[in-house]
Amino acid sequence: MRPNSLEARDLTGVVHGLTNLKTHQERGPLVIESGKGVWVTDTDGRRYIEAMSGLWCASLGWGEERLADVAAQQMKKLAYYHLTNHRSHPPVIELAEKLISIAPSPMARVWFASTGSEANDCAVRLAWYHWHAQGQPEKRKIIAHKLAYHGNTIVSASMSGVDYNHNGFGLPLPGFLHVECPHYWKNGRPGETETDYAARLVGELEAVILAEGPETIAAFFTEPVLAAGGVVVPPAGYLDGVQALLAKYEILLGVDEVVTGFGRIGDMFGSTTMGLKPDLLVCAKALSSAYIPISALLLSPRVWDSMVTQSERLGVLGLTMTYSGHPVATAVAREALRIYEEDDIPGRVRRLEERFLGGLRALANKHAIVGEVRGKGLLAGVELACDRTGKAPFPREAKVGPTAQMIGETHGLMFRAIGDTLAFCPPLIISEGEIDELLARLDTTLRQTAETVKAAGAM
Template sequence: MLTNDQLAAWDRDNFFHPSTALGEFARGDATSRIIEGGEGCVIRDRDGREMLDGFAGLYCVNVGYGRQEIADAIAAQAKTLAYYHAYAGHGTEASITLSKMVMDRAPEHMSKVYFGLSGSDANETNIKLLWSYHNLIGKPEKKKIISRWRGYHGSGLMTGSLTGLPLFHKTYDLPLDRVHHTVAPSYLHRPDADMSEADFVAYCARELEAMIEREGADTIAGFIGEPMLGTGGIVPPPAGYWEAIQPILKKHDILLIADEVVCGFGRLGSMFGSIHYGMEPDFMTIAKGLTSAYAPMSGTIVSDKVFKVLAKGTDDSGGAIGHGWTYSAHPLGAAAGVANLKLVDEMGLLENTRKVGPELLGALSDAVGAHNHVAEVRGEGLLAAVEFHEDVAARKAFDPARKIGPKLAAAMAARGVIARAMPGGDILGFAPPLCLTTAEAHQIADAVKGAVADVLD
């Protein structure tokens, strides 16, 4: 077996890591963590050190690590049929079964699911189908997409444009000019501290209406939003937000894309964020919790309204739809998805989320909510965050050069708990596996309290 020293050298010399400070890592100045295994909510590195994963990988290992049922399903599928494509009506038992399982869980007005590999490619599919829809109904001028600041929808060219975080724009010539960003639904960051929550929701609605008027409703194809903001700070929408936004979209014939990559399959204690917040999307983006990341798999769920138009388009043209990926509905990913969704039900993970989520949020509030640098403790289900300001009363953030968030995350890691330093401020984010126990929730909160004492006291 290779030693960690050998692997670390190979790592620095050969591996181009995503979302990494490339120069620091290549020089060996940044942390290298080589993961070997895991069970439940705990991962283990090659030195044998165990850590409670408070972020489920990247919000994605919903059922927890080491689930033999999923590994066995993938192995059995690989032995039977490791790959066949899904073009021209081809399918496998796994891909057809997973389609049925997804649609049984989706809102009733949704119709079909198209499978890909990542949330980014699913959102690329959403945009292509959205443009196709408007072309087919005779409105080819409707091409612009409205997203939100702080939203995260991927890091490709179009999806990186939809993402409302400057890190994903600078040096890449993004966003593309068909994408526009409106107000982030983050009450903490409201423009006027005297606004009530209802005032802020009304402000968000007015800003959206004003953007539509400036750009012209006849040029706007869709609006994309996470039911609850994820990478932009883990921010629940203010009360009444989606009730205020959706009528505006319907009035102007702007289709709604609900990006469920983070919220889907139980993270909020409901099967989907759209169900949780009363959304009626035309498209839903799924990934992460679809397979709990045991295999790459994503999906675009389209509404009955959209699918009927797309189907008529192929009838009228007499040909196939001009979109597809080589690995769409890959049998190994589909087998993982079937086994994973069975576990979500059998383990009672939605019920556990509804039970342990409030416990985690309460423990975080008790641990650091009164600290003079804590601006907000927030969350819903098993999504939670703690945001830190230099001056809470003045809503003044720390100087980014101080890297308070990364230092806090590092201090937590030293205590055996993984948290994520979120972009867009000094924010510690939490999205643990949905099998988190009450004891583990308090372990996370205790680590936050210790980290805050180390870094800020």
């Protein structure tokens, strides 16, 4: 039966019938009690490979004692201090200096916050502040990608190109524009090469810039690889073309490295892997391996110069938050960076990439339900589809991805279904044996998902 003629049907019900599982609604949340390495354990004692590092964040896995010890020591020494009124403290100074020394392109200063959303919010605020300082206050519009996720404050949700961040909230705010998600497999036209596709998108972006007026556009934001947007790796040439346009029309480049930062795709920053030179670089999550909330915004010299000029004119820079650069958070983040360097985590990711992505591709060859495997480093998306053309998705109502997620859980494997894309972002400390175990559990999950889909007549 052709999937598109399929009567809309929620397969999660079928899988419950087949496996006698309780739905999440019946069961309530899955309560996770403890973790060690890449494994987490629920309150019933069931163990799972946490192949999403929680929410793309616990890069050093669970139970890293060095981070816990540093937090305890810092709490005893100086549990809190702030950065306003010309105050500072050693852990924040050390962390800022370290971040600047490892930045993918020259950076002048670091601004701290607690979450990725806040740091993206601050990035937009400072892009606006920059253009005010330059005497161009009308340069305010922000362009980002459809489907990209940048956070949940009002500004970062406006930057996000996802309906569920907007619908019912009256968002995005005016002046937040979204261009096509650069996903060749899904959005490429019949007969269009990847190079042609990249060139077409760059042309479309230029058309948007010209239609809106370059003098009204403050910044363009992208992730090096779009994570929550479905793990989309932009096609070769696209990001170079975008950067050429931004230079031509004097638009700042904001790079959201909230997921890709600190080794995830094989370099300390994804900007290096993808050849990006940000004016504003946002990181969070793995900055502390998620052991404590902290985010950072790295500022290029030209943005920093504007901040100095403008705050000399205006006085107080109104961007402070109580927990910006918190001593315990910055001490933990500094220790996490030490571990990334001492254990050469980016090099480790490059060495493991083939085992991980190659293993996923081998599963795709085995299971017809997999349409595409994409990714970089230890970040991957396995997209379930009716065929390999990218043009025949399952009906949304069938919830094929969420069905696979539930089946995976029964096999002790945690990943995240973003629609029908199964996202994988395992801790970067995962061993080769654990990658093989992850793949074995996914193999079983895909087989059972296909059986479920077939039983429901969706394939």
